[in-house]
Amino acid sequence: xxxxxxxxxxxxxxxxxxxxxxxxxxxxxxxxxxxxxxxxxxxxxxxxxxxxxxxxxxxxxxxxxxxxxxxxxxxxxxxxxxxxxxxxxxxxxxxxxxxxxxxxxxxxxxxxxxxxxxxxxxxxxxxxxxxxxxxxxxxxxxxxxxxxxxxxxxxxxxxxxxxxxxxxxxxxxxxxxxxxxxxxxxxxxxxxxxxxxxxxxxxxxxxxxxxxxxxxxxxxxxxxxxxxxxxxxxxxxxxxxxxxxxxxxxxxxxxxxxxxxxxxxxxxxxxxxxxxxxxxxxxxxxxxxxxxxxxxxxxxxxxxxxxxxxxxxxxxxxxxxxxxxxxxxxxxxxxxxxxxxxxxxxxxxxxxxxxxxxxxxxxxxxxxxxxxxxxxxxxxxxxxxxxxxxxxxxxxxxxxxxxxxxxxxxxxxxxxxxxxxxxxxxxxxxxxxxxxxxxxxxxxxxxxxxxxxxxxxxxxxxxxx
Amino acid sequence: xxxxxxxxxxxxxxxxxxxxxxxxxxxxxxxxxxxxxxxxxxxxxxxxxxxxxxxxxxxxxxxxxxxxxxxxxxxxxxxxxxxxxxxxxxxxxxxxxxxxxxxxxxxxxxxxxxxxxxxxxxxxxxxxxxxxxxxxxxxxxxxxxxxxxxxxxxxxxxxxxxxxxxxxxxxxxxxxxxxxxxxxxxxxxxxxxxxxxxxxxxxxxxxxxxxxxxxxxxxxxxxxxxxxxxxxxxxxxxxxxxxxxxxxxxxxxxxxxxxxxxxxxxxxxxxxxxxxxxxxxxxxxxxxxxxxxxxxxxxxxxxxxxxxxxxxxxxxxxxxxxxxxxxxxxxxxxxxxxxxxxxxxxxxxxxxxxxxxxxxxxxxxxxxxxxxxxxxxxxxxxxxxxxxxxxxxxxxxxxxxxxxxxxxxxxxxxxxxxxxxxxxxxxxxxxxxxxxxxxxxx
Numbered sequence: 009x010x011x012x013x014x015x016x017x018x019x020x021x022x023x024x025x026x027x028x029x030x031x032x033x034x035x036x037x038x039x040x041x042x043x044x045x046x047x048x049x050x051x052x053x054x055x056x057x058x059x060x061x062x063x064x065x066x067x068x069x070x071x072x073x074x075x076x077x078x079x080x081x082x083x084x085x086x087x088x089x090x091x092x093x094x095x096x097x098x099x100x101x102x103x104x105x106x107x108x109x110x111x112x113x114x115x116x117x118x119x120x121x122x123x124x125x126x127x128x129x130x131x132x133x134x135x136x137x138x139x140x141x142x143x144x145x146x147x148x149x150x151x152x153x154x155x156x157x158x159x160x161x162x163x164x165x166x167x168x169x170x171x172x173x174x175x176x177x178x179x180x181x182x183x184x185x186x187x188x189x190x191x192x193x194x195x196x197x198x199x200x201x202x203x204x205x206x207x208x209x210x211x212x213x214x215x216x217x218x219x220x221x222x223x224x225x226x227x228x229x230x231x232x233x234x235x236x237x238x239x240x241x242x243x244x245x246x247x248x249x250x251x252x253x254x255x256x257x258x259x260x261x262x263x264x265x266x267x268x269x270x271x272x273x274x275x276x277x278x279x280x281x282x283x284x285x286x287x288x289x290x291x292x293x294x295x296x297x298x299x300x301x302x303x304x305x306x307x308x309x310x311x312x313x314x315x316x317x318x319x320x321x322x323x324x325x326x327x328x329x330x331x332x333x334x335x336x337x338x339x340x341x342x343x344x345x346x347x348x349x350x351x352x353x354x355x356x357x358x359x360x361x362x363x364x365x366x367x368x369x370x371x372x373x374x375x376x377x378x379x380x381x382x383x384x385x386x387x388x389x390x391x392x393x394x395x396x397x398x399x400x401x402x403x404x405x406x407x408x409x410x411x412x413x414x415x416x417x418x419x420x421x422x423x424x425x426x427x428x429x430x431x432x433x434x435x436x437x438x439x440x441x442x443x444x445x446x447x448x449x450x451x452x453x454x455x456x457x458x459x460x461x462x463x464x465x466x467x468x469x470x471x472x473x
Numbered sequence: 474x475x476x477x478x479x480x481x482x483x484x485x486x487x488x489x490x491x492x493x494x495x496x497x498x499x500x501x502x503x504x505x506x507x508x509x510x511x512x513x514x515x516x517x518x519x520x521x522x523x524x525x526x527x528x529x530x531x532x533x534x535x536x537x538x539x540x541x542x543x544x545x546x547x548x549x550x551x552x553x554x555x556x557x558x559x560x561x562x563x564x565x566x567x568x569x570x571x572x573x574x575x576x577x578x579x580x581x582x583x584x585x586x587x588x589x590x591x592x593x594x595x596x597x598x599x600x601x602x603x604x605x606x607x608x609x610x611x612x613x614x615x616x617x618x619x620x621x622x623x624x625x626x627x628x629x630x631x632x633x634x635x636x637x638x639x640x641x642x643x644x645x646x647x648x649x650x651x652x653x654x655x656x657x658x659x660x661x662x663x664x665x666x667x668x669x670x671x672x673x674x675x676x677x678x679x680x681x682x683x684x685x686x687x688x689x690x691x692x693x694x695x696x697x698x699x700x701x702x703x704x705x706x707x708x709x710x711x712x713x714x715x716x717x718x719x720x721x722x723x724x725x726x727x728x729x730x731x732x733x734x735x736x737x738x739x740x741x742x743x744x745x746x747x748x749x750x751x752x753x754x755x756x757x758x759x760x761x762x763x764x765x766x767x768x769x770x771x772x773x774x775x776x777x778x779x780x781x782x783x784x785x786x787x788x789x790x791x792x793x794x795x796x797x798x799x800x801x802x803x804x805x806x807x808x809x810x811x812x813x814x815x816x817x818x819x820x821x822x823x824x825x826x827x828x829x830x831x832x833x834x835x836x837x838x839x840x841x842x843x844x845x846x847x848x849x850x851x852x853x854x855x856x857x858x859x860x861x862x863x864x865x866x867x868x869x870x871x872x873x874x875x876x877x878x879x880x881x882x883x884x885x886x887x888x889x890x891x892x893x894x895x896x897x898x899x900x901x902x903x904x905x906x907x908x909x910x911x912x913x914x915x
Contacts, residue, residue, distance in 0.1 A: 119843015168781030394570030
């Protein structure tokens, strides 16, 4: 029942939530039997421009469908931050055909579950249901692609819900900390805005704004349906054509432009003061994504520097110097525009943020000066390969990888991922560290606790209700 | 045994509409010498295996004055064995995909692992080594204690954590269910290496331990591996410490924790039925309608859809083998805390007074039974399910029993379950937020 907590969860790209932790094919680096787990995906394009990716898996009598729209917080205009996510909420408030509450009621009645999430690059709607009910969810999703109704009372109530969601996520020291780091690390790129939006903007959004946003971005050309589960490909395609295929093209559809952050000219720093128990420090460097030749080496750098327990940062800050309760790095390979390569340390009690920051930077310098050993390189690669296979274990996760890759430009990047990593050398890792983890390219954030370990001030009273 | 199971599956296929769970989650069960149990669900979909080892060595096995001992012991298993240093273990674990993990819960401790089929033997040798031969180096004991205590500090930034801690303490007092598995910062400080060594010797062994294998492995192979690695694994055993829960109150207890937050976090709960109680099924269906059914629940419909008071509001029965409680949770801006609590309590009273409609009952049963088979979309979900069935003492055919019992729940049973298992007079209301703004009427 706890998962209700995550209803309509926002996907925060970084940190601690890896958008891409593995994907496609695993082969063996130790030279014995090669493991191959290929993506047996059928790609289908409808006449109206909508795409579908179908991956059959008959291991359980169920199907997961995710409908992805190429619109997220990055596509919002200044002053309208949060509209993509707020709209995602309104998509559950009814259509011309199915009134308020009907969407959820019908799916639940049929034993299904549903959810949706908004990210920087996309908005995705998700259902999981018994495979013999596939048509039901296809029909419901096709219906709300173009028939959503915005009604004043529901719109107002939902605005309060979004404000509550924002409080739950960001009115916390660590939430505020990451939000501020991004806001400073980017100057002109909309990745600087929180996915959920700034509270003042959320407050100002009108039904008219949202209607325009919906019309512009919710159309077949801008959508990808991803199906993973127990179905026959031709039958599923027929159902998709029957319901999605009849939706007319949008007269106003335009392909989203690539957006570039201005090159960083100097180092930046932000202090976040909050009622926190412990300090936190993170450093972000602008780094390219999968579209760049340097990306595979950055994946390896991320793994070696801050991936697992044996990673440099964990060993130095958590194990050796006990400066931090946790330390690591985070890099986003799959995205529309380049994101940020993060290093972070959750500072331990009695230790200083400044010492943790110094240790993070020293480890970067050490890697650049002394290089990467073959042993740690091989271990990191072996780890990533195993995690590729593990990633295939869940219907949900495969649908997520396929969709996010399709939105970022091409789902086939999943197939090319491991072969690209295998071409990387330890020298490449050092080269990209030197190229991107530079002082001029960095933004540092420090969380400063404002009060010393407040004691829980529990006042107990007796009384009726 | 096998024939019996096949018959069950057939019966399910013939009698039940659309979906039955049994064919999805049939698995094999075998008792092992020394008192362990082996559960295997073979699937050749992927070249990987998920392994879970569940040991009766949770917080309920530690004395209250040594709170946190079970957790500390589990955390230290991977910090060195007779033949492997902590660093060796980390390296091997990372190479295997980083999937070996240890944790302690209130009833049991668990080791879990996911490995590629080709690494199964290597993985199992690591798993058995850390479970059987840990040396608990003194330096690692100190570091791990500090790390756990530090993690608890960080946790105190989370209002949900503070409210949960207050609720548990109020409902379960000095029993293991009334405290954090981590113990307290003070109790951890007092734990020494000797305590850990003794705890491990006493509780880590074959008796009562459950091995679950899901994935690319046969029963025969799993049995060979377990017998080869765990033969002769014995725990001293002993008496499980007993502690009585606090006296049942006759009025709602209110706990308020003041924090400079824009939102109040509210938990309402009472001690309630265990998972093996015959009323569990009616209680499950009832709670789905009340607050467990997401957007289909009354609480979400009233507080979120209708009034926009909350992002998240839900209730559930946390029913285990040894203890159980019911709880309702919500978050709302401080100013609407009173209103949200009032509305949530009104929904509780309504279901206790008037029960549910025929349509609500039908919809709830349809969801719970229809959703069942879609819950096994990954090996970890399958492993968790199989393990839970075994821990609760049910048979591998339990899926059918569960579905049958859910289908048989009546409106009268729901009303009775609401009255009997949600008890506002015996409950605790814990609120964490800005009390000055919230001006609680409770």
